[in-house]
Amino acid sequence: MATSKDVAELAGVSQSTVSYVMTGKRPISAATRAKVEAAMAQLRFHPNAGARALAGRRTNVIGLVVRLGVTTDMAGVLPFIDTVTSEAAARDFDVVLVTAEDGTASMLRLAGRSLVDAIVLMDIQAHDERLATAATLGIPVVLIGLSTDNHGLDAVDFDFRRAGALAVEELVASGQRRIVVLGEPPEVAAKDFGFVAGFEDGAVEAARLAEVPIVVLRPEVAGWRGMLELAPRLLEGREDGLGIVARTPQAITWVQQLMFIERLEPGHDIALVGLCTDALAQSFSVPVTNVSPEPDQVSRVAMARVFDLLDTDRPAGRIHLVPPRLTHRETTPPRGDR
Amino acid sequence: MATSKDVAELAGVSQSTVSYVMTGKRPISAATRAKVEAAMAQLRFHPNAGARALAGRRTNVIGLVVRLGVTTDMAGVLPFIDTVTSEAAARDFDVVLVTAEDGTASMLRLAGRSLVDAIVLMDIQAHDERLATAATLGIPVVLIGLSTDNHGLDAVDFDFRRAGALAVEELVASGQRRIVVLGEPPEVAAKDFGFVAGFEDGAVEAARLAEVPIVVLRPEVAGWRGMLELAPRLLEGREDGLGIVARTPQAITWVQQLMFIERLEPGHDIALVGLCTDALAQSFSVPVTNVSPEPDQVSRVAMARVFDLLDTDRPAGRIHLVPPRLTHRETTPPRGDR
DNA sequence: TTGAAAGCGCTAACAA
DNA sequence: TTGTTAGCGCTTTCAA
Numbered sequence: 001m002a003t004s005k006d007v008a009e010l011a012g013v014s015q016s017t018v019s020y021v022m023t024g025k026r027p028i029s030a031a032t033r034a035k036v037e038a039a040m041a042q043l044r045f046h047p048n049a050g051a052r053a054l055a056g057r058r059t060n061v062i063g064l065v066v067r068l069g070v071t072t073d074m075a076g077v078l079p080f081i082d083t084v085t086s087e088a089a090a091r092d093f094d095v096v097l098v099t100a101e102d103g104t105a106s107m108l109r110l111a112g113r114s115l116v117d118a119i120v121l122m123d124i125q126a127h128d129e130r131l132a133t134a135a136t137l138g139i140p141v142v143l144i145g146l147s148t149d150n151h152g153l154d155a156v157d158f159d160f161r162r163a164g165a166l167a168v169e170e171l172v173a174s175g176q177r178r179i180v181v182l183g184e185p186p187e188v189a190a191k192d193f194g195f196v197a198g199f200e201d202g203a204v205e206a207a208r209l210a211e212v213p214i215v216v217l218r219p220e221v222a223g224w225r226g227m228l229e230l231a232p233r234l235l236e237g238r239e240d241g242l243g244i245v246a247r248t249p250q251a252i253t254w255v256q257q258l259m260f261i262e263r264l265e266p267g268h269d270i271a272l273v274g275l276c277t278d279a280l281a282q283s284f285s286v287p288v289t290n291v292s293p294e295p296d297q298v299s300r301v302a303m304a305r306v307f308d309l310l311d312t313d314r315p316a317g318r319i320h321l322v323p324p325r326l327t328h329r330e331t332t333p334p335r336g337d338r
Numbered sequence: 339m340a341t342s343k344d345v346a347e348l349a350g351v352s353q354s355t356v357s358y359v360m361t362g363k364r365p366i367s368a369a370t371r372a373k374v375e376a377a378m379a380q381l382r383f384h385p386n387a388g389a390r391a392l393a394g395r396r397t398n399v400i401g402l403v404v405r406l407g408v409t410t411d412m413a414g415v416l417p418f419i420d421t422v423t424s425e426a427a428a429r430d431f432d433v434v435l436v437t438a439e440d441g442t443a444s445m446l447r448l449a450g451r452s453l454v455d456a457i458v459l460m461d462i463q464a465h466d467e468r469l470a471t472a473a474t475l476g477i478p479v480v481l482i483g484l485s486t487d488n489h490g491l492d493a494v495d496f497d498f499r500r501a502g503a504l505a506v507e508e509l510v511a512s513g514q515r516r517i518v519v520l521g522e523p524p525e526v527a528a529k530d531f532g533f534v535a536g537f538e539d540g541a542v543e544a545a546r547l548a549e550v551p552i553v554v555l556r557p558e559v560a561g562w563r564g565m566l567e568l569a570p571r572l573l574e575g576r577e578d579g580l581g582i583v584a585r586t587p588q589a590i591t592w593v594q595q596l597m598f599i600e601r602l603e604p605g606h607d608i609a610l611v612g613l614c615t616d617a618l619a620q621s622f623s624v625p626v627t628n629v630s631p632e633p634d635q636v637s638r639v640a641m642a643r644v645f646d647l648l649d650t651d652r653p654a655g656r657i658h659l660v661p662p663r664l665t666h667r668e669t670t671p672p673r674g675d676r
Numbered sequence: 677t678t679g680a681a682a683g684c685g686c687t688a689a690c691a692a
Numbered sequence: 693t694t695g696t697t698a699g700c701g702c703t704t705t706c707a708a
């Protein structure tokens with residue numbers, strides 16, 4: 001591998017000039033810059049990351065800490081990971097991905113070894129033991145998700161509360177007189193994710209304001225079994241106009257399947273709003289009216305925060321909520337129907 | 339952050355001794371080792387990754403190059419990513435994740451900057467432009483997936499051909515007299531993934547050996563629409579005993595939904611074998627007899643190869659195929675039925 | 677069994 | 693606008 005010294009020699013300049021051409025931290029004449037860049041290209045020069053990190057104090061790597069074990073739905077995390085890496089790449093940063101149940105040790109390692117410049121922490125729980133550690137790392141940390149105590153760290157999240165409200169508002173506006181929210185099975189609810197409660201609270205509050213009865217149903221057991229047990233209570237009172245809010249992709253699938261079995265027509269006999277990405281909403285046999293959790297948007301904002309904290313030395317502790325977006329599809333009647 | 343020099347001073351030894359305690363590359367007396375380790379703990383010492391990479395020539399980081407854009411199913415990649423990172427962590431390695439459509443530039447960067455010690459390349463296509471570059475990187479590269487020309491690189495893959503055969507064999511053994519393989523919509527087939535052809539070839543070959551008619555059906559358009567158009571041909575001749583092989587999670591869902599609509603009972607009126615993980619197979623309303631693509635196993639073997647190439651200097655170019663595993667569930671009748 | 681010292685390849689003062 | 697030079701924190705000869 002060619003070094004910056006090689007480049008300097010070939011270009012007939014000093015090594016520091018090569019460095020300044022790369023970093024742009026001091027003015028370089030056009031002629032010199034051209035010579036250096038030609039030499040770099042000719043030698044296929046890449047600056048050694050280790051040396052760079054050692055001398056400057058930037059690694060150009062950020063750490064992404066995810067806990068896949070706890071994550072609600074697998075497919076759901078990927079858009080975050082994807083957007084985080086692309087946003088990083090756009091700034092010439094790389095991403096070290098850590099998948100650990102308890103990321104505490106990993107974070108201490110990443111920061112302690114000066115392997116990364118900043119950390120993005122995902123899957124935040126209402127009571128999250130990792131945050132105390134994260135706050136003492138000495139490098140910027142941005143949370144994707146909210147905790148009851150963010151320990152002064154910047155946080156970005158989807159506005160789940162507003163999302164729950166939006167789903168209910170759509171159902172009410174389309175004429176439904178009874179709302180059911182399909183909640184989490186006990187394993188997930190026990191995980192202490194703030195967004196589950198937030199979504200449900202938002203839904204309940206919106207129903208209260210609209211003076212429409214609402215009930216949150218939670219399967220006793222996971223899987224289709226739990227869904228079947230819930231079916232009678234779920235479909236109860238549907239003659240008056242029933243609106244179902246499904247909080248997960250899995251729940252959407254189940255509701256659609258249940259309606260097939262019962263020969264109920266989505267959007268006519270029963271209205272359904274799901275919380276899922278647009279792509280998924282469109283893939284169902286009957287396209288689902290959905291509230292999108294905007295993973296791309298959330299990740300993009302989180303990365304903007306990261307670079308913000310890296311460039312300027314702003315005070316941290318800000319919270320950014322990404323608003324939900326509802327798209328009307330075939331599982332809800334046109335507004336004002338009935 | 340404490341440095342190894344600080345540790346050396348506190349322990350009353352030289353800096354090189356501290357280094358040797360960490361690397362274990364020369365014998366250290368028990369007493370000295372104890373002193374040094376105490377000092378390291380007291381100072382919360384973490385060796386600086388950049389300095390280490392610069393002086394030694396190991397970064398203890400491996401690169402994982404994925405192309406999420408092209409990937410067939412999103413949820414399917416996560417187990418690979420998860421296992422790769424865990425296997426790395428077990429060896430005190432970190433993973434830099436790159437998501438790029440064309441990973442060529444990324445690989446050159448990762449290797450050129452000496453950011454990683456080795457690379458794992460995923461989503462290999464039959465004709466994969468990236469492999470020529472990968473082969474000249476000067477660091478170990480292990481492929482997850484097969485190409486027509488592996489360029490002398492080590493490759494690990496699931497045995498899709500055998501998997502296709504296994505699915506058909508199960509259906510034939512359970513008494514089905516006609517086999518339909520539900521293939522890919524045109525966008526995916528066009529991606530030139532060897533595993534699609536491999537799976538289908540394996541299925542066709544097995545049917546030929548068993549002298550059972552087989553047909554591969556490919557939806558014209560993506561989504562449920564394409565599925566509906568296929569329905570008549572799919573269900574054709576089911577009176578004689580029809581066995582369906584669904585190659586993707588999506589296809590399994592569709593087949594189950596179609597059977598619901600047609601009031602056909604899976605495992606009785608029609609037999610179904612799906613290619614998907616055990617976890618997914620169990621989550622369907624009727625648990626699906628499945629062939630598992632064993633992502634954990636594949637990733638584990640791939641990582642073993644990586645460390646093998648890193649430690650010893652073996653010749654590369656080996657191919658490892660992970661055998662499929664079929665689990666009988668409720669969508670196929672007990673063997674010998676009918 | 678241990679220490680001293682010379683770099684690894686870059687960045688960033690300090691000079692000119 | 694450019695060059696000189698002193699490190700960054702580790703690994704690894706070479707000596708003892």
